[in-house]
Amino acid sequence: MPGIDIEGVAMRFGQVDALKDVSLRVPEGAFVTLLGPSGCGKTTLLNIIAGFLAPTRGRVLFDGQDVTGLRPEARDTAMCFQSYALFPHLSVQENIAFGPRQKRLERAETARRVTGLMEQLGLAPHAAKLPNALSGGQQQRVALARALAVAPGVVLFDEPLSNLDAKLRDQVRTEIRDLQRRVGFTAVYVTHDQAEALAMSDTVFLLNGGVIEQSGGPRDIYFRPRTRFAADFIGAANLHDGPISGGAMDTPFGPVPVDAPDAAHRTLCWRPEVVRLTEAGALSGKVAHVAFQGGWLDLFVTAGGQTLRLQVSGTHDIPEGATIRFDIPREAVVVLKDGANA
């Protein structure tokens, strides 16, 4: 189970810089996600780790060993592909046995692994079927079983759940995480779904335009975004531009508290659900629109031509047009690095 180090990796396709100087570290046995919008270089980075692409610059290390020039078949990785990439002429069983057979594993051991994985992933009833005869979720599981059958130290996932419906996605997501803990492998998981990234990862690497915009634990990356992009891409965010003085920024809603020294121009950011509704609140605004979401309530509050998004428990019943007072905890407000004049 190797740890992975990416050192200053860049990848250029003709005129396109798919990756520009990416460095990251994946500890042994960790589950990390590469999160980012379409075209930000996620698949490219995964292909470089797997060995399908040679980076234009930089190195890839497994446990400190330089593997940059190593062929994919010689690396301790297995990939779950975006399109599954099952062998269409081989049955489920043969697909799963493909890796062990190529690696000339003993017959009995191959059979043991294949049966074991089919049991674990509920594929036993489909053993003899061709991939064409399976549903998307089943194909996804075959792809997973096929990758795990070679007992890899690193499993690379390329948006494995993007073709599944919401319910199945939740289920397979949990299965993957369970399996990773049980079997024990280092996982690099690519997704453009922030909820998936937050729910699954030990560490999230947020990619944008071929560079790592921010990395950290799910809570850290969600509640303490460092850039406008990070604030925007991961969930909803409220932003304020202006001067900070005496530990607060004056806004049309009232003073927003912040733990930062005085400055002429800054951008503050906080998440909608950190808000506390209270009669004694220092901030106030008029409720322009209410959206009931079941578990929670989205409030769109205006003042001085600006709109904020607040999220409160769904048990509140607040009419549109009401004026509400609220507080924002000081520790929940962050100053963005690429905000005004920062």
Add this chain to the structure above:
Amino acid sequence: MWTLPRLQTLLASLLTAVFLLWLIVPFAMALLWSLVDPGTPWSYPDILPPALSFERWTLMWETTTLSTAMFNSYTLAPVAAVTAIVLAAPTAYAFARIDFPGKAAAQIVTLTPLVLPGFVTAVFFASILVSFGVYSRYGAILLGHVVLFIPYAVRILTVSFAQVNQEVINAARDLGASGWGVFRAAFWPVLKPGVLASFLIVFILSIEEFALAFIVGSPSFTTIPTILFSYLGYDFIRPNAAVVALILVVPNVLLMLVLERLLQSANPANVSGKG
């Protein structure tokens, strides 16, 4: 009521009937003509030949070079087909899977033999062969057929190679497959129909090729089309020509049936690996 499915069934059966007539009528006529007894000619106004015998068949087989011509054609065709496929494969691979400068131009150039009239190519090809010192008729025609029909193989195989899913190739490598393992798992299932189709097409084109075989080979070296020509030419004897035509058509039909079977078992929809 005329429902759409019924209309479709009707049209399909009609079409099948027309095709059958179109195939069977000439075939039956040829069969009848080939069985005409040499002693009692079939002439107007008889609707059917007055006497039938196999005498023409034995006569033709024994007195002509038909067997040699068949041997020539039926060894030339598969060898030409296999050679064309082997030579076309690397080019097709490059066209389908590698980007290189001048690719579009190269693709057009490889197709030009298709638009040149066969006789033009044949005449110049014959003289080139002689100046290169290739005097073997068999070798010359083989070479000629390979050169003439390689474009078809390139064209078909390019499509096949393009259908191979890169992610399936990557998956095979990722799971530890060597070059041969990758070929078997990712390439061959997708290429198979294209290879069979190329084989079939080059085989049939070679069997039917006349211009080059005639210019390079005649009069001493015969292939099926050139010998057929000699029966259709100046001294046209209908029953004899019918015998030749029938002998020629039977192996082709068998071949078609066999390859059709193979093609069906390798339906690209099952193996393209898309989706």
